[in-house]
Amino acid sequence: MKDLLFIREVLIPPLLEGLAVTIKLIFFSIPFGLLAGMIIATGRVYGNRMISFLCRAYVIVFKGTPLLMLLFLIYFGLPSLGISFQPFTAAVIGFVICNGAYNSEYIRGALLSVRTGQLMAAEALGMTRGQAVINIILPQAMRRALPGISNEIIYLIKYSSLAYMLTCIELTGAGKIVASRYFKFTLVFLVVGVFYLCLVTIAGRILGFLEKKLQIPGLIK
């Protein structure tokens, strides 16, 4: 009973504030992460050798670097070169770089699976290669890559908790502060966990719905 009161009166208000930050982190990161993924994947598949190599290197480097490591590099490292960011901005930049690397793998696979005839047909209509990729190939590929990208968005939601390590007080951070002050770690982190479970479950539903909506009728993967 006392716990319930504690949760309602003491815990929930700061958690809701943290939740707002978490959601903002995610919403800023998703579109840029997508864009980064598209650019890198396109570069890898359609770029010349140099570009293709650079894009591949990007993927190896940023899939190989732990996200937390990357965040530290951006937030604590870059200022020594005279570039500094707010914690929130630093976190979003890190998420976008990392998310872009993972997304690009799915998009690349999807690009390669779009039939070659599609590109030829577009070029035969007089489109440049760039136009063909943007108007014909990418829209098809993005649909095919969606399940993978959905997965990455779910990961993004969970990894957004790392922003706390840059003192960006989001959901996990808000919980940590309350927990330390009242010394109720188990209870607080279980409630925080429930918040994440809800977020992840809701996002999963929405993304599943989106996948169905965007399906091209009659096209079976």
Add this chain to the structure above:
Amino acid sequence: MAGEIILKVRDIHKSYGSTEVLRGISFDVQKGETKVFIGSSGTGKSTLLRCINQLTVPDRGQVWLHGEEVTHSGKEINRLRQKIGMVFQNFNLFDHLTARKNVEVALIKVRKMNRKEAGDKAMEELVRVGLEDKADLYPAELSGGQAQRVSIARALAMDPDVMLFDEPTSALDPELTGEVLQVMKDLAQNGMTMLVVTHEMGFACSVANEIIFMEKGEILESGSPSELICNPRYDRTKQFLNKLGELYGDIGRQR
């Protein structure tokens, strides 16, 4: 042929949900006998065979092997199943094991034979089905006919009293069917007791002691090949045989 009755099947019933798949099947099997089951798709032939070795548990009815009840046998079922060999339509060879290991594995794990003994026995069975030179190939490297012969060898290795065959050739190209049927014919001639679901009427005519026509989960009629094929009692049987004739060529054709 009035031999000893080794398998008794009594009043087997099985439903899935509201559909009654088997509605009271009974028959006796004598030692050394071959019974062939025919009937249109979905009449419960596979279900019947699986009920005999309890891979599917019937809702009602009993099965006895050598006077021992197979149904309701609890843990004993694993011992009894060794005595009831089964060959599947799609082979179900263990894909991670070579042909010889496929035959060995149950000898080692179930019969607790040592490896040497099991290996020799496996080789013996592979020789019996004419595949001694394929012993070290994996299932994916065998033709369908060869795979099915390995699966027959696998069942034979347990020294079963009865063999159940569920459409053993229907997943095979026509030219591979012959080699499997030949193995089965040899088995029958050497006194193996067999229950065979098949629509290979050539095989049925030359090997079966009795053909059983199943319809909607029941035995509609049964008799020796000549009785059933020349003088079917029911129109339904006649229709079915005619349809088989259209699909598979003339009935009675020998392979």
Add this chain to the structure above:
Amino acid sequence: MNDTITLIFKALPFILQGTFVTLKIVAGALLVGFICGLALAVGQVYGRPFLSGSVAFYVWFFRGLPNLVLLFLFYYGLFPLMGLDVSAFFIAVTALGLRSSAYQSQLFRGCIQSLGEGQMMAARSLGMTRPQAVWNIILPQALRISLPGWSNEYPILLTDSAVTYAIGVMEILTRGNLVVSRTYQPMPIYMTCALIFIIMNYGGMKMLHLLERRLQIPGFGRGEH
């Protein structure tokens, strides 16, 4: 420039000791995840409804939580609550391992189910008990099919292991941070740490692919899984 190189070389032995810790976390979590994941998968596929339901809940729970929250929950919450005084390293392996088991269980489950009923029926028809069939027939095949998917767990755990910095495990990133706090030279040190991770990641993946090829059975598990 020379200063930087000297700094890196002086810090390197200290940081490199962290690679062993990192590798131990990864190996431990992979192992915990493998054993629990396999058991969970078997329970989910062959267990009674209550058991498979419980497994589904377990998976939903551990896949839905961020590593950081799980680590905090275990480190500050559950383990002290149960009166267990264990090392941060132990908690890291437990938390990452349980989480990995949730992912691995779904991989194994998919592979078991992809085998179809036929293999189980054939094994039972030869007189094997259910556990015998699972152990001798189902699992050896499911494990082989799952290998490509399973090797994905390695890079995930490797990168996730850095999060254990948050509870003070002396792995690569923690050591890097210690050096930074003494030298005030974040860039070169962080880059060095990142490079170590990248090499471990890339090298490990190459080795796993080699292993995959060695364990292949002719014509088995064709195509990508």
